Amino acid sequence: MTTLSGVAKTTHRSWLNPSTWHLRTRLVLVAMVLLVAICGAVGLVSYASMDLVFNKQLDMQLAQASGRANVFGRAPSNFPSSGRPDPLEARGQGAGTLNARISGTTVSSSGLIDAGGNRVALSSTDQQVLLSLPRGNLPVDRSLSNGDYRLVAVETPYGDVIVTGLPLADKQSTEASLVWTMVLVSLGGLVLIGLAGTVVIRRTMRPLEQLADVATKVSRLPLDAGEVALGVRVPPSAAHPGTEVGSVGYALNQMLDNVANALEARQQSETKVRQFVADASHELRTPLTAIRGYTELLRMTESFTDDGRKSLARVQSQSERMTTLVEDLLLLARLDEGQPLHVTDVDLTQLVIETVNDEKVMAPDHHWQLRLPDEPISVRGDATQLHQVMANLLSNARKHTDQGTTVVTGVSLSADGSAVVTVTDNGPGIPEDFQRRIFSRFARADAARSGSEGTSGLGLSIVESIVQAHGGNVEVTSRPGRTEFALRLPSMNTGLT
Structure with a gap:
């Protein structure tokens, strides 16, 4: 802004x-x-x-x-x-x-x-x-x-x-x-x-x-999202319509009142939508679990033709995809509500090594590289959520690049002591117009990057929400032949308590 x-x-x-x-x-x-x-x-x-x-x-x-x-x-x-x-x-x-x-x-x-x-x-x-x-x-x-x-x-x-x-x-x-x-x-x-x-x-x-x-x-107020207390007004001495300047101050106060009402209505609408998404996601978990369970039971106890087995496998894969989408929506709803994190000391270097090794198994056709410091770097945060951040970033690089792409994951300390994690690939890059909305929910640009796996468009939204909940930020820079996601987290001295 x-x-x-x-x-x-x-x-x-x-x-x-x-x-x-x-x-x-x-x-x-x-x-x-x-x-x-x-x-x-x-x-x-x-x-x-x-x-x-x-x-x-x-x-x-x-x-x-x-x-x-x-x-x-x-x-x-x-x-x-x-x-x-x-x-x-x-x-x-x-x-x-x-x-x-x-x-x-x-x-x-x-x-x-x-x-x-x-x-x-x-x-x-x-x-x-x-x-x-x-x-x-x-x-x-x-x-x-x-x-x-x-x-x-x-x-x-x-x-x-x-x-x-x-x-x-x-x-x-x-x-x-x-x-x-x-x-x-x-x-x-x-x-x-x-x-x-x-x-x-x-x-x-x-x-x-x-x-x-x-x-x-x-x-300077963040009016784009969240609950906004628009309590700033022009003082009465400068907001009486009897003079030219007073008329401007009075009009500005009227405009601020209108904006405050609009922001309040927007917040109420967002709250209702988030509550609906949270409730719907929570309610969908039980039937999806049942679908997956009965699908597994059918595969183990019943005999099917080849077409039947393919159809059953399709039902199982779609139920798993639906379960992942529901879990992502539920996580975003919880992050929007500001639920407290389970804060511990997290060895960021070890976390990156483990996540990259998992991706190597899933995508051996990519070249995975690490750039790590001589000494481990630790931060205060939720280990499970930070692991999901790294998994989403690496999965994003895997899904949206061709075979043989080199993905480099680095960990370092910035001049102000913040922990910096970068995920860089030499893929085709991200269009400039899409970079401005890449962290929006359900934002997808599969046509721009040549990956073959479908996505829900929630992965990077989850990354941004988790990083912001940890007091950090995430940025993307991209051009043909080089795309880099860089996230910054507070160090141990300035991190979450």
């Missing part, structure tokens, strides 16, 4: 494959991605808005500073350039303000006011930047040796150009603080929301985990 745990083992979870992630992990990640996108969008909009506001404020201050510089720096055209007023001397110019006069292609006067109110000259590189400024009232940003500036170049009525600039350092510092504030607040919010979201999602997903746990437990 395939279980959820088995599927879990065969499914390799890779973090590179999102389809293998837990649903709660994907929900948390999706929520985090959406929050990151929202925070990023809000941050970009906020930054753009603040940058626009700062630029407007700076442009107003720049327009005022440019107006003061132009009013102070204007002079008639007949004034020599060296005698014209320096716009940097205009009143009201704050720290960091830059002013310059451009006459033609040269900067006649230029400088900026530092934090102490002193004048700082501009470098030649800065002057070249000022000469390349567009004329008009449109402010532009440029990088100078003292930092980034917002500049405007205004022509005077006398042909000169007065350049005014304000530093961008305060604006950039404020915007940087805004960016870091938004990043830190967003990260903190994401961490808090991630933790809170994980807790909320885990609590929300808990009913689904309960459903999966119930389904896993049910999948």
